[in-house]
């Protein structure tokens with residue numbers, strides 16, 4: 337089918353809750369994708385952050401192909417080696433002696449974390465503090481945690497018990513804590529909010545507040561986790577450990593998989609009957625996730641994330657003096673935000689015309705979440721296009 341024929345099918349049969357580019361993608365390899373007409377695009381935003389190893393990474397393909405012929409799905413009433421191996425691998429990397437729960441998406445991982453927090457707050461404590469401009473997902477619990485009124489609009493009332501503080505403001509968090517507070521939930525690096533890095537001492541300060549008031553400290557690493565920032569978990573870039581971490585997106589190299597990793601004394605509250613996900617932790621997703629971890633280890637991709645950070649930083653810092661559109665550059669590993677002085681949508685569309693895929697978040701922040709195996713040549717080729725588009729943009 338042509339892209340146009342597929343677009344027509346969507347117009348007639350698919351609910352229009354997404355804004356889509358007028359392109360139908362049919363194939364991917366590494367940091368390239370191809371559309372139905374055979375045009376090749378360089379992808380600096382593969383899979384909205386899910387394709388951390390690029391499109392169709394061979395070891396993930398192989399693991400899934402092997403597993404799908406053996407056992408596609410069994411429920412969590414049975415033991416599965418793949419789930420146990422994945423839980424061990426995540427626990428060993430997190431530094432909190434974690435116990436794992438698996439689901440299928442980031443929002444579901446956050447829902448599990450909300451339940452974990454509330455169960456640990458009993459009796460009497462149920463309030464969770466989250467941060468302005470956060471993003472935690474679209475299910476109603478995760479959406480209530482997401483402190484952005486634009487996403488709540490028309491869906492109110494939200495779930496009770498969420499209080500919001502500005503990201504980076506410890507005093508504001510301290511003021512919100514009362515006798516009913518059970519947890520603090522924060523993205524160590526805000527992703528959708530514009531790649532906002534935590535100010536020095538902020539995450540450590542949240543740890544202190546959580547300890548002082550017996551709160552569960554939850555880091556949402558759905559976007560920042562799995563090596564994207566040069567560490568397995570973004571919090572490992574700072575001197576802090578959480579009580580629980582949520583994961584999804586890159587966890588299984590593009591295969592749907594979400595997870596919660598929690599210290600045993602908190603995880604133990606999730607007893608049978610408190611939570612479940614039918615597809616969660618299925619053998620295909622777990623094999624894919626385990627192969628993702630192996631690939632990151634074997635290919636030295638944590639180091640590669642730092643290399644990518646340096647490469648993009650050099651390019652954008654060199655461009656900055658020549659490009660008044662660049663207001664700020666925020667980078668940690670392969671999490672890259674370029675805040676512009678103008679709306680970014682036109683820049684994204686112009687890059688698309690030139691066969692480069694990027695994203696814009698919060699109106700003015702260009703967001704890149706490239707694959708960790710992006711080559712130096714691809715990095716330069718994409719930056720050349722972006723540079724040309726930025727320099728020729730007429731606001």
Ligand SMILES: Cc1ncc(COP(=O)(O)O)c(C=O)c1O
Pocket residue numbers: 441442443444446471472473474523527528556557558559560584585
């Ligand atoms: C930090 C964070 N948490 C949760 C989510 C929700 O994940 P999902 O879309 O898989 O439900 C996202 C998605 O962008 C995210 O960035």
